[in-house]
Amino acid sequence: MSSSRHGTRGNAPILAKLLLFLTCLTLTTGLSAETLEATLAQLAERSFKVKLEAVESIATSEDGRALSILEALAAGELYTWKGVPRVVIGRKSGRTMHLLDPLTGQALGEGRAKKIILNNAMRVALRGAIAARTLSSPDPAARLGAAREMLGDTSPAATKALATQLEREQDAEVRAAITLALAIARLGAQEADTRLAAVTALEASLYPEARNALLPLAEADPDPAVKAAATKTLEDIDQLLAWNARAETLFFGLSLGSVLVLAAIGLAITFGVMGVINMAHGELIMLGAYTTYLVQSALPGWIDYSLVLAIPAAFIVSGLFGIAIERTVIRFLYGRPLETLLATFGISLILQQLVRTFISAQNVVVQNPSWMSGSWQINPALALTYNRLYILIFALLVFAALLVILRRTALGLEVRAVSQNRAMARAMGVRSERVDALTFGLGAGIAGVAGVALSQLTNVGPNMGQAYIIDSFMVVVFGGVGNLWGTLVGGMTLGIANKVMEPWAGAVLAKILVLIFIILFIQKRPRGLFPQRGRAAEG
Amino acid sequence: MIIRAMKDDTGGQILLAVLLAAVLLVPILSLAVPDSSPLHLSTYTVTLLGKYLCYALLAVAVDLVWGYLGILSLGHGAFFALGGYAMGMYLMRQIGDRGVYGDPVLPDFMVFLDWKELPWFWQGFDMFWFAALMALLAPGVLAYLFGYLAFRSRVTGVYLSIITQALTYALMLAFFRNEMGFGGNNGLTDFKDLLGFDLQSDATRAGLFVASALALGLGYLACRIIVTSRLGRVTVAIRDAESRTRFIGYRVEQIKAAIFTFSAMLAGLAGALYVPQVGIINPSEFSPINSIEIVIWVAVGGRATLYGAAVGALMVNYGKSLFTAVFPDAWLFALGGLFVLVTLLLPRGLTGLLRQRSAG
Numbered sequence: 001m002s003s004s005r006h007g008t009r010g011n012a013p014i015l016a017k018l019l020l021f022l023t024c025l026t027l028t029t030g031l032s033a034e035t036l037e038a039t040l041a042q043l044a045e046r047s048f049k050v051k052l053e054a055v056e057s058i059a060t061s062e063d064g065r066a067l068s069i070l071e072a073l074a075a076g077e078l079y080t081w082k083g084v085p086r087v088v089i090g091r092k093s094g095r096t097m098h099l100l101d102p103l104t105g106q107a108l109g110e111g112r113a114k115k116i117i118l119n120n121a122m123r124v125a126l127r128g129a130i131a132a133r134t135l136s137s138p139d140p141a142a143r144l145g146a147a148r149e150m151l152g153d154t155s156p157a158a159t160k161a162l163a164t165q166l167e168r169e170q171d172a173e174v175r176a177a178i179t180l181a182l183a184i185a186r187l188g189a190q191e192a193d194t195r196l197a198a199v200t201a202l203e204a205s206l207y208p209e210a211r212n213a214l215l216p217l218a219e220a221d222p223d224p225a226v227k228a229a230a231t232k233t234l235e236d237i238d239q240l241l242a243w244n245a246r247a248e249t250l251f252f253g254l255s256l257g258s259v260l261v262l263a264a265i266g267l268a269i270t271f272g273v274m275g276v277i278n279m280a281h282g283e284l285i286m287l288g289a290y291t292t293y294l295v296q297s298a299l300p301g302w303i304d305y306s307l308v309l310a311i312p313a314a315f316i317v318s319g320l321f322g323i324a325i326e327r328t329v330i331r332f333l334y335g336r337p338l339e340t341l342l343a344t345f346g347i348s349l350i351l352q353q354l355v356r357t358f359i360s361a362q363n364v365v366v367q368n369p370s371w372m373s374g375s376w377q378i379n380p381a382l383a384l385t386y387n388r389l390y391i392l393i394f395a396l397l398v399f400a401a402l403l404v405i406l407r408r409t410a411l412g413l414e415v416r417a418v419s420q421n422r423a424m425a426r427a428m429g430v431r432s433e434r435v436d437a438l439t440f441g442l443g444a445g446i447a448g449v450a451g452v453a454l455s456q457l458t459n460v461g462p463n464m465g466q467a468y469i470i471d472s473f474m475v476v477v478f479g480g481v482g483n484l485w486g487t488l489v490g491g492m493t494l495g496i497a498n499k500v501m502e503p504w505a506g507a508v509l510a511k512i513l514v515l516i517f518i519i520l521f522i523q524k525r526p527r528g529l530f531p532q533r534g535r536a537a538e539g
Numbered sequence: 540m541i542i543r544a545m546k547d548d549t550g551g552q553i554l555l556a557v558l559l560a561a562v563l564l565v566p567i568l569s570l571a572v573p574d575s576s577p578l579h580l581s582t583y584t585v586t587l588l589g590k591y592l593c594y595a596l597l598a599v600a601v602d603l604v605w606g607y608l609g610i611l612s613l614g615h616g617a618f619f620a621l622g623g624y625a626m627g628m629y630l631m632r633q634i635g636d637r638g639v640y641g642d643p644v645l646p647d648f649m650v651f652l653d654w655k656e657l658p659w660f661w662q663g664f665d666m667f668w669f670a671a672l673m674a675l676l677a678p679g680v681l682a683y684l685f686g687y688l689a690f691r692s693r694v695t696g697v698y699l700s701i702i703t704q705a706l707t708y709a710l711m712l713a714f715f716r717n718e719m720g721f722g723g724n725n726g727l728t729d730f731k732d733l734l735g736f737d738l739q740s741d742a743t744r745a746g747l748f749v750a751s752a753l754a755l756g757l758g759y760l761a762c763r764i765i766v767t768s769r770l771g772r773v774t775v776a777i778r779d780a781e782s783r784t785r786f787i788g789y790r791v792e793q794i795k796a797a798i799f800t801f802s803a804m805l806a807g808l809a810g811a812l813y814v815p816q817v818g819i820i821n822p823s824e825f826s827p828i829n830s831i832e833i834v835i836w837v838a839v840g841g842r843a844t845l846y847g848a849a850v851g852a853l854m855v856n857y858g859k860s861l862f863t864a865v866f867p868d869a870w871l872f873a874l875g876g877l878f879v880l881v882t883l884l885l886p887r888g889l890t891g892l893l894r895q896r897s898a899g
Contacts, residue, residue, distance in 0.1 A: 277697055279831075332883055337697045338611045339882045342838060345831050346878020353871035470708050470827065473701050508712050515709040519685075519702050523692040 036061055040069065040087045040102065044080040048119045055122055059129030067133040069102055074126045078102065079113035088113060128153050132161035135178075140171045147177035152184055152209040159185040180205060184213045192223035199229045204240060206381040211237055244381040249499050255388040257495025258395035259457065261488055262450035263468040264475035265399060268487040269443035270322075271476055273406075273419045274436065276330055277341040281472060282465025283351035284444045287321060288314035288451020289460040290355060293364045304369040307452065314448035321351075322444020326437050334436075348465065355462045363461035372456055391453045398449060399488055405442070406484065415439045419482070474518050480528030490529055494518075544763045550846035550890060551763055558756045561588070565752075566745040585744050586816050591856050592751035593813040596758050598836045598852035599845055600805035603762045605834065606843030607771065608798050609778035611696075614685070614703035615806045616830030617710045618678035620820065622807025624714075625677055627727035627820040628661060629670030630738075634731050647729070648722045658720045667734055674811035675804045682803030686796040695781065704827050711825035726821025733815050744816070751812045755849065758805050762845050765798070774798055835874075838881050841888025850890060 039061070042054035055073070058066045072078050072089055079090035081099060089100040090113045099108040118126070127149065134146035143165070150158050162182045169175045183201035186194050199217065202210045214237070217230035263285060270278045278284075291314040292307065299306045325347055333340045372390060375383040406412040414435045417425040426432050458464065471494075479490025494514055501510035525531070545551055565588065569580040597619050604610045636643040640650040644657055663669040685706060689699055717723035736743040765771050776784045777791055785791045814820045833852075840851020855877070862870040885892060 277700075329879055329883065338700065339886070341611070341697070341700065342831070342835060343879050343882040346835075346875040346882075349871045349875030349878070353868070353875065356871075357868060466828070470704060474705060477698060477701055508716055512709045512712050515705050515712075519705055519709075520688075522694055522698065522702050523688045526692055526694050526698060 036065065036069075037103065041085065043073070043078065043087050043116055044085065048122065051116070051118075052122050052125060055125050055129065059125070059132070065103060067130065070126055070130050070133065072102060073116065073118070074123070074130060076115060076118075078116045080116060081108075082112040082114060084111075087116070090115070128155060128158055132158055135161050135165045140174055143169070143171070143174045144177055147174060147181050150181045150185075151177075151207060152213065153181070180207065180210065184210055187213045187217060192226055195221070195223070195226045196229055199226060199233055202237075203233055204236060206237070206240060206244065206379050208380070211241075241381055244379065248382055249503075250496065251384055251388070253496030253499035254492060255392055255495070256498055257492035258388075258392040259454065260471055260475050260495050261491035262391070262395045262398065262453055263447075264472040264479075264487050264491055265395075265402060265484070266443040266445075266447035266450060267472045267476050268479075268484055269402070269446065270440055271473070272482040272484070272487070273415060274439055274443075275337060275419075275481075276334075276440065277337050277344065278325075278330075278440075278443070279341055279345040279469060280325065280348040280351060280465075281344075281444075281447055282467070282469035283348045284318045284322060284447035284465070285451040285454060285468055286355065286460075286462070286465040287318045287351065288448030289366065289455035289464060290359060290364070290451075291317045291448065292452045292455045293359075293366050293460060296367055303367050304371060307369050307372070307456070310452045311449055314452045315445040316448075318448025318451065319441040319445030322447075323437050323441040325444070326440035330440065331433070331436060348469075352462045352465070361462065363459045366455040366460050368456055387456050391456065394453055398446065399484070402446065403484055411435070411438060411442075474515070476528075478518050478521060478528055480530035483528070483530040486528055486530035493529075540764060541760060544760065544767045548763060548846070550844060550850075551759065554759065554846045554849055555756055558752050562749050562752045565748055569745050570741060582741050582744050585741075585748050587860065589744070589748040589751045589816045590813060591853050592748070592755050593809045593816070594833075594836070594856050595849040595852040596751070596755045596809040596812075597806050597833055598840070598848035599755070599759055599762055600802045600809065601833050602837045602840075602842060602845055602848035603765070603805070604799055604802045605837060606845070606848070607766050607774045607778060608795060609781075610795070610799065611700045611834060612703050612799070612802075613700050613827060613830040613834070614682075614707050615803070615833055616827070617707040617825050618682060618803040618806035619810035619813070619829075619833075620710075620714075620822075620824035621678045621681065622674040622810030623814040623820040623824060624721060624727070624810075625664075625670050625674035625807070626811035626814045627730075628664040628673075628721075629667060630730035630733060630815060631727050632661075632665040633733065634729065637731055638729070646722070646727070648717075648725065649720070652717060654720075661720065671811065674807050678803040678807035678810075679800050683796055683800040686799040687792065690792040690795045690799075704830065707825055707827050707830055711822050711827070714822035714825055722821070724822065726819060726824075728819040728821075730815065730818055738815055738818065747812065747816050751816070754808055754812055758808065759845060759849065761801075762805075765801070766845070770794070770798075832874075835878050835881065837888075839877060839885075839888055841890035844888070844890055847888050847890035851888060854889070 036058070039054050039057045042057075043051055045051060045054075055070070058069060069078075077089050077091070079088050079097075079099070080086070081088050087102060088108060089102050091098045091100065096110050097113055099111050099113060100106065101108055131146040131149040131153070134142050135150070137143055137146070147162070147165075150162065159182065162178050162185060166175065166178045166182060169178060179201060183198040183205075186198035187202075189195050189198065195217070199214065202214060205211075211234065214230050214234050217226060218234045221227040221230060263282075266284065267278065267281050270276045270281065292310040295310040295313050296303065296306045299309070302309075325344070329343050329347065330340060333343060368387065372387040375385040376389065377383045406415060414425070414430045415438075417428070417430055418432050418435045418439075422432055425435075454464070454468075458467075475491045475494060476487055478494065479486030479488070497517070498510050498514055501513055505513060522528075545555070565580060565585060568578055569582070569585050572579045597615065600618075601612060601615050604612050604615075631646045634646065638647040638650075640647055642650050645654060649657070664673070685703075689702065694702065713719055714721050714726075715724060721727070730738050732738055733743065733747075736746065766774065773784065773789055773794055777789075777794060781791060810820075810824075832855075836852040836855045837848040838851070839855055840849065841847030855874075858873070859870060862873055881888065887894075
C-alpha cells in the first residue's frame with residue numbers, strides 16, 4: 001500500500017482533467033475499443049518488456065483515448081485490480097481505494113489494487129509518446145512544450161508525429177520548434193540528402209540537443225558532403241556559443257561591477273568628496289539591508305511592493321545614522337584622516353554588535369519579490385537573471401541621481417564648494433557644518449540604498465558590511481578619489497576583470513589577482529584612473 | 540649605546556624592570572611554588588601572559604612605524620601571521636609520524652589532500668634555525684618589496700593604509716586556499732614539541748614565556764636605540780615633513796623601507812613566539828580586523844612612546860580576556876567605544892595622560 005500512497009499524492013487536478021476528457025470520449029467510443037482493451041490488459045503483466053510493447057502499441061494507436069491512458073500511466077495512477085484480471089484507474093481517499101474504468105471513466109466501486117510499476121525505458125517511451133500526442137493539442141503553448149520535449153527524440157513515431165503536425169501548424173513559434181526537432185530527428189535518416197537538408201536546417205541553432213546530434217555526423221558520417229556540412233555547421237555553432245559565453249561573462253562582470261559600484265558610490269562621496277575615511281561604510285550598507293528585512297517583516301503580505309518601500313526607508317535610516325556619526329564623532333576629526341579611520345572602525349564594531357544584540361546574531365532571511373525572480377531567456381544559450389539585471393539598472397539609476405544631485409542642485413554646489421575650498425566657501429556664506437552633515441548623510445543614505453539591493457543577492461547578517469568595505473575602498477582608490485565617474489568605471493572594470501579571470505583562476509584567486517593588480521596600479525598612478533586636477537588635488 | 544638610549548625613558552625603564560622581574564619570578568611561581576599555594580601561577584596564566592607579551596612586541600613594532608614614521612600600517616597583522624606560519628611549519632614537521640595518518644614526512648593535511656611529496660617551500664622547515672630565519676625573512680622580504688614599491692611611488696597617508704589593508708586581505712584569501720599548501724581553512728595545529736621539548740609541559744610553557752619576555756625586552760631596546768639615534772631623528776623628520784627631508788638630501792624611500800622592514804621582522808618574531816603558545820595558526824590571523832586592533836592598542840597606550848604601545852597591548856588584551864569571560868556580548872561595544880573615545884579624547888593615549896599629570 002505504501003507504493004500506491006506515493007503514486008496518488010497530488011494528482012487530483014490531473015485526475016479531474018482526465019475524468020472530463022473521458023466523459024467526452026465515452027460518446028465517441030470507436031472501433032478500436034477492443035484492441036485498446038487488449039493492449040491495456042498487457043500492462044498487467046510482470047515483464048517490463050511486455051509492458052513496454054504495450055506502451056508503444058498504445059502510443060501508435062489511432063484511438064483518441066490513448067493519451068489519457070498514457071498520462072494516467074505516467075502519473076502512476078494505473079493499477080491492476082486484485083482478483084479481477086483488469087487494469088483500472090485507482091484513486092485513494094483515506095484508506096479506501098476508489099477504482100475507475102480507464103476507458104469509460106465509470107466508477108467501479110472500492111477494491112484492493114496493485115500499482116503498475118514502470119522502469120526507465122518505459123518512462124522515456126511514455127514521455128515521448130505523450131509529447132507526440134500533445135503535439136496535436138489545440139493549445140499552442142502545449143504544442144510548443146511538446147515540440148521542445150521532443151528535441152533529440154529520434155524514434156520513427158516521433159518523426160512521423162512531428163512531420164504530420166508541421167504540415168498543418170499555423171503558429172510560427174511552434175513551427176520553428178517543430179522544424180528544429182524534425183531536423184534533429186532526420187539527422188539519423190538513411191538517405192544522405194535528407195541528412196544534408198537536416199544539417200542545413202540546424203544552421204546557427206543554439207540548442208544543446210542540436211549540437212549533440214551534429215557531433216557524430218561531423219566525426220564519422222559515411223557521406224563526405226554531409227560530414228563537411230556538419231563540421232562547418234558545428235564550427236559556426238561553437239563560434240556562436242563562444243560569443244554567447246562572452247556575452248554572459250560580460251553580463252556577470254557588469255553585474256558584479258554594479259554591486260561594487262553600489263557599495264562604493266556612497267564612499268565616493270564621504271571619502272572622495274569629503275576626504276573622510278569611513279570604515280563604518282559597510283555597516284551603513286548592512287543597516288540598509290536590515291531595514292529591508294524589517295520593512296518586509298512589517299508588511300508580510302506585500303512582498304512584491306515592500307522592496308520598493310524599503311528604498312526610501314533605508315535611505316532615511318542609514319542617512320540618519322550617518323548624520324549622527326558625523327555630528328558626534330567625525331566633525332572633531334576633520335583633517336586627521338588616520339584618526340577618523342580608527343574612530344569609524346570603532347563605530348562599525350558598535351553597529352555590528354547593535355544588530356547582533358537587538359535583531360539576531362544569525363543571518364536573517366530577506367525575501368525576493370516575484371518580479372525579481374526568473375530570467376530573461378534571450379536565446380537557448382543565454383539567459384539573464386532578472387535580479388541581476390534590475391540591480392544593474394538600479395545601480396546606474398542611483399549613479400545618475402547622485403550625479404544630478406552633485407551637479408545640478410544647490411546642495412551639490414555647496415558640497416563642491418566646501419570640498420574645494422572650505423574657508424572661501426564659508427566666506428561666501430555657505431554654512432559648512434550643515435553641508436558636512438548633509439553630505440555625510442547623503443553618502444550614508446546611498447550606502448543604505450545599496451544595502452537594499454545587496455539584500456537581494458547575498459546573505460544579510462551582522463558581518464555583511466565587512467565583506468564590502470575593502471572592495472569599496474579599492475574601487476574608489478582605483479577609480480580616483482573625488483570623481484564619481486571614476487567610481488563607475490573603476491567598479492565596472494574590476495567587476496569584469498574578476499569575472500573574466502574566474503573561469504581559469506577560480507573565484508578566490510581571481511580576487512587575489514585583482515587586489516594585487518590594484519596594489520601595483522596604485523604604485524604607477526597613486527591618484528587612480530581619473531585623478532582630480534587643480535589646486536584641490538594638492539596636499 | 541644602551542644607556543644613552545634608555546637614559547631619558549622613564550616609562551621604558553619601568554617596562555624593562557617589570558619584564559626582568561617577570562622573567563625571574565614567573566618560572567619560579569609556576570614551577571617551584573606548589574599548586575596549593577595562592578602564589579602559584581597556573582600553566583594557563585603563564586601561557587596567557589606569554590601571549591600578551593607577544594602582542595606587546597607586535598604593538599611596539601607598529602608604534603615604531605606609526606609613531607615615528609607616520610605610516611599607519613594595516614599590514615602588521617599579516618607580518619605577524621607570516622612569522623607564525625613559519626614557526627607553525629617547523630612545528631608541523633616536528634610532528635613526524637605521530638600524526639593521524641602517520642606519514643613520516645607529510646603533514647596530515649597534505650596526506651588528506653592526497654599530495655605525494657613535500658612542496659618546495661616546505662623544504663628545510665624541519666630545521667629550527669631555518670624556520671626561525673624564515674619567521675624573520677618572510678615578513679621582512681615582503682615588507683621590503685612592498686615598502687620599496689610604495690615609498691618609491693610616494694604612496695602616503697590614507698592610501699598607504701588602504702593598500703596595506705588590501706595586501707593583508709589578499710594574503711588572507713590566499714592562505715584560505717587549500718592549494719596554497721598551508722593547511723587551508725584549518726591552518727596548522729596539533730603541534731607536539733619544539734626543539735625536543737614537549738609543548739604541553741609546564742616547563743616548556745614557562746620557557747616560552749621567558750623567551751617572549753626577552754624578545755619584548757630586546758625588541759624594545761632595539762627600537763629605542765633606533766629612535767634615539769641619528770636615524771631616529773631623520774625618521775621623525777620624515778614623519779613631520781617628508782618633502783622637506785627629501786629636499787635636504789635624505790633618501791627618504793630607503794629610510795622608510797628600512798624601518799618598515801625592521802618593524803615587519805619584529806612582528807614576524809612576535810608571531811613565531813605566539814604560535815607555539817596558542818598551539819594553532821590559521822588564516823583568520825590575517826584578518827584585516829586584527830591589524831586595525833593592533834593600531835588601537837598603540838593608540839590606547841600612547842603613540843610614539845614605544846613603552847606606551849606595550850602597555851596598551853597588555854591592557855586592551857587583559858580587558859578583552861576579562862570582558863569576554865564576563866559579558867561576551869559587550870566586548871565589541873567596549874572595543875568599539877574604546878576606538879572612538881581614545882581618538883576623540885585621548886589623542887596621546889593613557890601614558891600621555893599620566894605624563895600630563897606628572898608634568899602639571
